[in-house]
Amino acid sequence: MKRIAILGSTGSIGNSTLSICESYPSRFSVLTMAAGNNIDSAFAQCQRWKPKIMSVASEEGAERLRKKLEAAGIEIIEVVFGAAGTVRVATHPEVDFVVSAIVGVAGLEATYEAVKAGKNVGLANKECLVAAGEIITAEARKQGKPLLPIDSEHNAVHQCMRGGRMEEVSSVWLTASGGPFLHTPKADFDAITVEQALNHPTWKMGRRITIDSATLMNKGFEVIEACRLFNLPAAQVKVIVHPQSTIHSLVEFVDGSILAQLSVTDMRLPILYALTYPDRIESDLKFNVLDLKRLDFVAPDLDKFPCLKLAYEAAEAGGTKSVALNAADEVAVAAFLERKMSFSDIPATIKAVLHETSDGHPESINKVLLCDAESRMLAAEIIERKSSRSVTKVLAH
Amino acid sequence: MKRIAILGSTGSIGNSTLSICESYPSRFSVLTMAAGNNIDSAFAQCQRWKPKIMSVASEEGAERLRKKLEAAGIEIIEVVFGAAGTVRVATHPEVDFVVSAIVGVAGLEATYEAVKAGKNVGLANKECLVAAGEIITAEARKQGKPLLPIDSEHNAVHQCMRGGRMEEVSSVWLTASGGPFLHTPKADFDAITVEQALNHPTWKMGRRITIDSATLMNKGFEVIEACRLFNLPAAQVKVIVHPQSTIHSLVEFVDGSILAQLSVTDMRLPILYALTYPDRIESDLKFNVLDLKRLDFVAPDLDKFPCLKLAYEAAEAGGTKSVALNAADEVAVAAFLERKMSFSDIPATIKAVLHETSDGHPESINKVLLCDAESRMLAAEIIERKSSRSVTKVLAH
Numbered sequence: 001m002k003r004i005a006i007l008g009s010t011g012s013i014g015n016s017t018l019s020i021c022e023s024y025p026s027r028f029s030v031l032t033m034a035a036g037n038n039i040d041s042a043f044a045q046c047q048r049w050k051p052k053i054m055s056v057a058s059e060e061g062a063e064r065l066r067k068k069l070e071a072a073g074i075e076i077i078e079v080v081f082g083a084a085g086t087v088r089v090a091t092h093p094e095v096d097f098v099v100s101a102i103v104g105v106a107g108l109e110a111t112y113e114a115v116k117a118g119k120n121v122g123l124a125n126k127e128c129l130v131a132a133g134e135i136i137t138a139e140a141r142k143q144g145k146p147l148l149p150i151d152s153e154h155n156a157v158h159q160c161m162r163g164g165r166m167e168e169v170s171s172v173w174l175t176a177s178g179g180p181f182l183h184t185p186k187a188d189f190d191a192i193t194v195e196q197a198l199n200h201p202t203w204k205m206g207r208r209i210t211i212d213s214a215t216l217m218n219k220g221f222e223v224i225e226a227c228r229l230f231n232l233p234a235a236q237v238k239v240i241v242h243p244q245s246t247i248h249s250l251v252e253f254v255d256g257s258i259l260a261q262l263s264v265t266d267m268r269l270p271i272l273y274a275l276t277y278p279d280r281i282e283s284d285l286k287f288n289v290l291d292l293k294r295l296d297f298v299a300p301d302l303d304k305f306p307c308l309k310l311a312y313e314a315a316e317a318g319g320t321k322s323v324a325l326n327a328a329d330e331v332a333v334a335a336f337l338e339r340k341m342s343f344s345d346i347p348a349t350i351k352a353v354l355h356e357t358s359d360g361h362p363e364s365i366n367k368v369l370l371c372d373a374e375s376r377m378l379a380a381e382i383i384e385r386k387s388s389r390s391v392t393k394v395l396a397h
Numbered sequence: 398m399k400r401i402a403i404l405g406s407t408g409s410i411g412n413s414t415l416s417i418c419e420s421y422p423s424r425f426s427v428l429t430m431a432a433g434n435n436i437d438s439a440f441a442q443c444q445r446w447k448p449k450i451m452s453v454a455s456e457e458g459a460e461r462l463r464k465k466l467e468a469a470g471i472e473i474i475e476v477v478f479g480a481a482g483t484v485r486v487a488t489h490p491e492v493d494f495v496v497s498a499i500v501g502v503a504g505l506e507a508t509y510e511a512v513k514a515g516k517n518v519g520l521a522n523k524e525c526l527v528a529a530g531e532i533i534t535a536e537a538r539k540q541g542k543p544l545l546p547i548d549s550e551h552n553a554v555h556q557c558m559r560g561g562r563m564e565e566v567s568s569v570w571l572t573a574s575g576g577p578f579l580h581t582p583k584a585d586f587d588a589i590t591v592e593q594a595l596n597h598p599t600w601k602m603g604r605r606i607t608i609d610s611a612t613l614m615n616k617g618f619e620v621i622e623a624c625r626l627f628n629l630p631a632a633q634v635k636v637i638v639h640p641q642s643t644i645h646s647l648v649e650f651v652d653g654s655i656l657a658q659l660s661v662t663d664m665r666l667p668i669l670y671a672l673t674y675p676d677r678i679e680s681d682l683k684f685n686v687l688d689l690k691r692l693d694f695v696a697p698d699l700d701k702f703p704c705l706k707l708a709y710e711a712a713e714a715g716g717t718k719s720v721a722l723n724a725a726d727e728v729a730v731a732a733f734l735e736r737k738m739s740f741s742d743i744p745a746t747i748k749a750v751l752h753e754t755s756d757g758h759p760e761s762i763n764k765v766l767l768c769d770a771e772s773r774m775l776a777a778e779i780i781e782r783k784s785s786r787s788v789t790k791v792l793a794h
Contacts, residue, residue, distance in 0.1 A: 159560050159654060159656060160560070160656065162559050162560045162561075163556050163557070163559045163560065163656075163658075164559075164677050165676075165677075168676070168677040171686075173686050238686070240686055240687065240689070247657075250659075250686060252686065253677050254677055254678065254679045254680070255666065255669055255670060255673070255677040255678060255679065255680045255682065256660055256661060256666055256680050256681075256682035256683045256684060257556060257658060257659075257660050257666065257670065257677070258658065258659045258660055258684060258686065259556060259557065259560075259656055259657070259658055260644075260656070260657045260658075260659060261560075261654060261655065261656055261657075262647075262654075262655045262657060263653055263654050263655055264653060269652065269653055269654065272652055273652060273654065276652070279562075279565070280561050280562075280565040280650050280651055280652040280654070281651065281652060282651045282652065283651070283652045283653050284653075285652065285653035286653045287653060287655060289568075289570050289635070289637055289647060289649065289655065289694070290637065290694070290696050292637070292692075292694035293693070293694055293695075294691065294692070294693050294694070295689075295691070295692040295693075295694075296690070296691050297686070297687070297689035297690055297691070297692075298690075299687050
């Protein structure tokens with residue numbers, strides 16, 4: 001029986017993890033959980049899963065949850081809150097496996113502490129590798145514990161890498177669906193509306209990640225994640241557009257053989273893989289090979305998608321530049337969604353922030369968080385400084 | 398330094414193996430070789446590679462080769478001949494790795510003796526697994542030595558299987574180019590000429606294997622090979638038509654993940670893989686992922702290609718039926734090439750031979766050879782009995 005801590009239990013990955021635990025009750029039990037501000041969901045999860053500890057975002061939320069649990073006669077669950085609460089959830093001594101799925105930098109500290117405590121960790125939080133990848137992977141190597149990627153691309157890479165040794169890998173190829181503007185001419189990019197950008201052809205996701213998919217920044221983040229996770233230079237992590245998203249990634253070996261992983265697009269599959277690794281167990285998440293029909297591949301257009309190019313620069317520089325890339329993107333995407341600037345202003349803003357960020361390698365999670373806050377302020381300032389109509393022209397110097 | 402024996406040194410796989418040895422002179426040396434009736438080629442190989450032993454098909458050939466070597470002042474090479482000579486080549490005590498690439502049942506005995514002598518063996522001879530697969534794989538298991546497949550499909554499967562344990566494999570999918578008649582209506586199959594059948598769209602190969610590709614019997618043999626090599630029932634070995642032949646095969650695991658292998662279509666790659674396994678070494682046999690462009694997949698049509706269906710029956714029955722399938726096919730293809738019967742008569746003849754073959758499991762290579770000879774006689778008799786114009790009607794009862 002594997003005892004699991006779920007950081008981000010009420011989110012999409014959290015729910016998929018619970019669905020796996022539901023399907024394999026004799027293999028996995030939920031020992032501790034960390035939710036956010038949705039106290040009703042947290043309460044429902046306490047009722048169903050009876051974790052030893054449930055952490056929520058705020059002290060006030062914790063108070064509300066305690067009262068609801070008391071009223072329902074469920075008094076055995078310890079309710080905690082905030083960053084310290086999440087750390088307790090992640091490092092509980094009886095926990096065997098931590099699913100790190102809190103969105104944003106809020107997940108950094110607890111994930112780092114879980115790794116430091118020698119836990120097996122499944123990573124679904126982008127920032128852990130984009131902003132703090134160097135620190136977290138160094139700690140995992142020190143502990144001799146694997147960091148198991150829980151997203152379809154890196155999970156695919158992890159599987160394909162089993163076909164050889166690390167030093168026999170020559171390249172990793174991440175596949176990208178291409179987003180809604182794959183066939184939109186570059187000249188039309190300035191006029192892209194929020195509604196168009198939110199209308200992703202194949203995935204229904206949160207607003208920021210949908211915009212990140214439209215700019216290909218999401219793939220850029222994945223390039224950085226792959227660099228950190230597999231300890232590869234940016235030049236060895238490549239991107240190919242594959243609109244059907246059936247092949248989740250490929251790994252090329254020095255002899256010229258390439259392994260690819262394909263499967264249904266269901267997050268439960270990488271979660272199950274991470275939870276059972278190095279074993280595989282029977283599931284009903286089957287893809288019928290006879291349904292392959294037709295797969296297309298095309299090189300990404302870095303002129304049309306400058307975010308991907310910026311991500312490669314940040315991947316190579318690492319440290320502060322990677323932190324700034326993520327922070328600036330979040331602020332820029334929010335400004336676009338608030339209609340303060342155009343779609344093309346997103347890469348222009350990020351480029352300006354990267355330009356004004358000095359190289360450096362924060363050596364602790366706290367320093368990463370500080371750098372993140374500074375980058376956000378800088379991005380906001382840059383957006384403020386330039387009126388939304390002129391930002392592109394001024395910054396694209 | 399790995400010391401190699403090449404059985405079938407003057408054939409296509411033999412030459413590709415030598416090309417690999419040429420490229421990596423510090424890793425591989427050619428210790429012994431077995432050629433056939435082409436004494437000029439055998440002589441040239443002796444000059445270039447100076448093997449300790451060279452075996453040729455006949456005593457007369459050996460005599461001619463000895464004289465040529467003497468005239469050239471190369472007297473250190475021991476020249477032997479026939480089945481016993483090939484066995485000596487395969488079991489030389491200093492040999493580390495045996496490449497089994499003699500075409501036909503002539504390769505069976507020496508390959509079996511190599512396995513029995515505890516050699517690492519790379520298998521490129523179809524008959525070793527189709528006709529004698531049960532015996533040879535049992536001996537390899539007993540010796541605890543791997544049988545490394547040297548053909549693109551099974552080599553791909555071997556690579557993909559590294560992504561999990563044997564018992565975690567749910568299916569193997571062999572890809573098939575589909576041959577020249579993929580889009581030919583079934584009604585036109587009777588009228589297929591020898592010239593049409595020999596005109597394979599993507600591969601230039603020997604005459605028999607070209608016809609076997611046109612009937613899909615070649616894929617049927619590969620199904621049997623996969624069953625024996627990976628110890629799987631026929632129901633777990635599937636075929637999918639993939640005209641580009643870029644993905645060489647796929648392996649589906651119990652959790653629903655599928656791994657696929659792709660690469661250039663160059664036999665040196667599976668040979669290199671077999672020679673270096675479990676390592677991989679740098680080669681210039683690179684496939685550019687950006688050249689993937691478009692991949693198509695379609696289910697094979699068993700009505701149009703009854704040979705594939707017959708192979709599944711033989712795969713399931715094993716033993717004598719597998720031997721008979723291969724023997725009958727060789728005789729039937731020869732009769733078609735001699736214009737003694739129609740293209741559709743090939744499966745009809747094989748079906749009749751299978752029908753008249755009793756179940757059984759030959760327990761030695763000699764008994765396999767006996768069964769093979771009997772099946773050939775039976776096939777010839779069946780072809781003789783029926784005139785070429787009526788064979789289809791009579792046998793398709």
